[in-house]
Amino acid sequence: MNQLNWKGAAAIGLLLAGFAVPVWADAAKGLQIATERKTRDEGWKDSEAKTTMVLRNAQGEESTRQIRTLALEVANDGDKGLTIFDEPKDVRGTAFLNHSHTGKPDDQWLYLPALKRVKRIASRNKSGPFMGSEFAYEDLSSFELEKFGFNYLKDEQLNGINTFVVEQVPTDEFSGYSKTLVWVDQQDYKVLKIEFYDKKSSLLKTLLLQDYQQYLGKYWRPLKMTMQNHQTGKSTDLLTQDIQFGKGRTDADFDTNALQRSK
């Protein structure tokens, strides 16, 4: 009996150790991977891109949007972004300015060209769809370490590429997700795939990031991102046509004056 107890205790001990040790290691390795991913993408300063969004409903009917985006890297905080809408044509000239932050809600403004009005937006909740697409505002905001808790899960081969699979749990209670699973390429730390789980922990969306190109000899950008919503059958392609770096943009190109001037 004693022996059995001892064995039982050992089994439980092993079991605990078996769970406890990797969990501790996973969080540390998860953060380490995320930090490396972030570090490798630092120093790009500013970028401009033209993007086409193709929205597809469950029946396969498509509609497209054309947008131009300007981005400014901000050290020790979230990045700044300015998005100008070109199509559909009824929203042309509308512009969206976002100052993303790590420790507090983003600052967001919308420029409405018909009224010549800059309207500030309450941005606490970023889980809403961007332009009716399958991308939520939070999916498009800059990657910051403070926004998530990380957990390394496993190594996995994805289309022949060795990846780390990292679980990210949003720190923001207003996030639309309970967690995301991220497939990070082990060589360049490019994100190849993300699974988004809703608040009820069911799989909501899968994002595939493809056609990676390297810029300035260092920074990788996917030219094609496909977001598939598994619950509605809808999907959105985000196709980037032309990225330019180092245009010398400053904070002055990302304030409400610049927003009013944007065309």
Next chain:
Amino acid sequence: MRLTQLLPLLCSGLFWPLAAAELGPVSAKDTLWSLAKAARGDAPYSMYQVIIALQQKNPRAFIGNNVHHVQNGAVLQIPTTAEIAAVDPELARQKVEADEQLWRQLQRHGPRAQGGSSSATNRLIAGQQKFVSPFPQVQTGLSATPATPATPATPATPATPAIVAAAPAVPTAPLPPLKTPAAQPAIVQSQGRSTTTSAPHWTDRLQTNSTLGLESRLFAKQGLQQQARVQNSVNFLQEWYWQAEDESHSWTFSPYLRWDQRDAERHLIDIRQAFWLTLGQGWELKLGIDQVFWGVTESQHLVDIVNQTDFVDNIDGESKLGQPMLQFNLFGDFGNLQTFVLPYFRQRTLPGVNGRLRLPLIVEQDKAVFASDDKQQHIDWALRYAKQIDQLDIGLSYFQGTSREPGYIPTAQGTLLPYYAQIKQWGLDAQWIVDSWIWKLETIRRSDGQSHYRALTGGFEYSMVGVWDSDFDLGWLMEYQYDSRGMNATAIGQRDLFIGTRLAWNDAAGTELLFGIAQDLDDSGSRSGLLEASTRYNNNVRLRLDAWFFQTRSPEQQIWWLRQDDYLQLGIDYYF
């Protein structure tokens, strides 16, 4: 076709094969090399790959198999991403560079005197079909072929330049000589008009947008003065915008036209915008006609005073006439300071005899009375200082000059004359963002020399995202409206409560709806309400539904005169 018109076509086709599958017709002055130079920057594939893929996809469009000689008038099939990716970048580079070298030699030594014709060009193209392409088809594996020499081994001769130079590129397939006299003029024609580094044309930075709107107002009842129940109108807005390449200055010109079926006072030719804007570090200067919006609230706009209201367009007061101005902005860490000099005054648009939503007496708009002897030439000026302090936005403004809002002088003939006083107005607007709440306040103090009054609008907007387990956004608006003049107020809201809801479908059609009611707090029987809904029909067309209603039993109310004017408006806006 200009180079930069080609570029977006090219790019969209390359990276999104679902887009336009062809581009052109190409004009003789364009070369693919010039396209490549302009697009090379950070394009995802090297432009060498793009060029070779284009050439392989369109062998007939290239003269002498030289990528720099694009056939005049050719329509190019755009290669797919896969086809571009299949091109070996290094081999592509060598081929393009070799062709360029040849092209330069042709420029130095080639015959220049002869002209060309398109039929000659066509014959040359037909002749080229016999030759083996220096590049095998993608499917056969480009990287398997020996590298193309970077420079032609044999110097080109003036007589048959394209052929001789092209030969070394394919050592295994010697090219038959092409001696047709037609060949030379065709090449010369292409050379003469092409440049490798053509500068962008100024019109490339010109944006042109047009909007045509059709509106039909359907009134529930005949007007108090027996006006018709149906009123149709057409409007047209044209916008031109040009920005200098260094973004240091820009021009904007935006005329607006409106024609109304019933009310001659709704006919309008207006310049909404016509200004020159220049900016430097921390400052901005604008000269010309523009529209400026101040304020934060939704149910009415007290602080907003720079522009005159185009009242006949929409009684919500959000439609504005162009205002001539000199505007100077200073901005920095201290905030944003705007200074305006407004040298000319625009009268408010008011409905005419046959118009709806009007006062019972006829307003003689061409006999307006001005407090200032300078009349419309009185120089008004305005200031606004605004600062964002974390989640709080504050704006403080001052205006001195001609009141945008008319008073009315009754005449012996039973008509009214608009009266524009000289006023001084202080304004304060503030908003405070707390999570999903935005608290808003606008307040003014206006004096005309004899008396003064205060008015205020304050309340909140609360936004809910993804309500009812859907993508819907639901917003709630509540604003209290106060005017110290009480029933003598010229505005509708003297002590009113506005409650509204905003619903956004977040669908592909961008469907949205706003519904609101302003209830008079002193007179339970008086209220007005509005509905604004719209949805996208296609990429160019938006459909709109607007409605207003006015309810009162009290002749003292401003809206007493509008009690028959409830209406529904159907609108189609066509954007092109």
